Amino acid sequence: MAKRNIVKRGEDVLAKKCRDVTVFDDKLWTLLDDMYETMQHANGVGLAAPQVGILRRVVVIDVGDENGRIELVNPVVTSMKGKQRELEGCLSVPDLWGYVVRPAKVKVKAQDRYGKNFEIEGEKLLAVALCHEIDHLNGILFTDLAEELLTGAELEDRKS
Numbered sequence: 001m002a003k004r005n006i007v008k009r010g011e012d013v014l015a016k017k018c019r020d021v022t023v024f025d026d027k028l029w030t031l032l033d034d035m036y037e038t039m040q041h042a043n044g045v046g047l048a049a050p051q052v053g054i055l056r057r058v059v060v061i062d063v064g065d066e067n068g069r070i071e072l073v074n075p076v077v078t079s080m081k082g083k084q085r086e087l088e089g090c091l092s093v094p095d096l097w098g099y100v101v102r103p104a105k106v107k108v109k110a111q112d113r114y115g116k117n118f119e120i121e122g123e124k125l126l127a128v129a130l131c132h133e134i135d136h137l138n139g140i141l142f143t144d145l146a147e148e149l150l151t152g153a154e155l156e157d158r159k160s
């Protein structure tokens with residue numbers, strides 16, 4: 001496994017729509033392993049392939065719950081319920097946070113690293129992560145959706 005560079009906001013690759021994965025080979029497995037390592041090293045809870053410069057529909061998530069490491073290939077949101085408004089950040093957008101309204105609960109269908117179909121349901125932080133990462137595959141950043149953007153210092157001011 002190897003850590004990859006995380007692309008930052010402003011680079012074209014983050015605004016593009018990713019293509020489906022059609023070949024489930026060792027190149028994909030290396031990408032998934034590298035993405036997971038990169039995400040963990042950066043203390044993130046999710047990472048999408050365009051964030052490492054790859055325009056493919058690949059996502060890794062680990063929100064520290066019982067699901068552990070989640071790998072999603074060609075994920076699609078199939079149902080959404082309710083609403084939640086939470087503070088989000090992104091490894092591609094250093095030192096900016098914003099409140100985003102997302103569904104409270106989502107269902108996603110995807111393929112695993114071998115091409116096998118599965119479904120995953122998430123609520124709370126997992127629902128946020130699923131939506132946030134799948135948005136990346138469509139060239140959408142949380143900064144496109146947030147009501148207001150705050151720097152780390154501004155956020156600290158709010159808390160005190």
Ligand code: NI
Pocket residue numbers: 089090091092132136
């Ligand atoms: Ni992100």
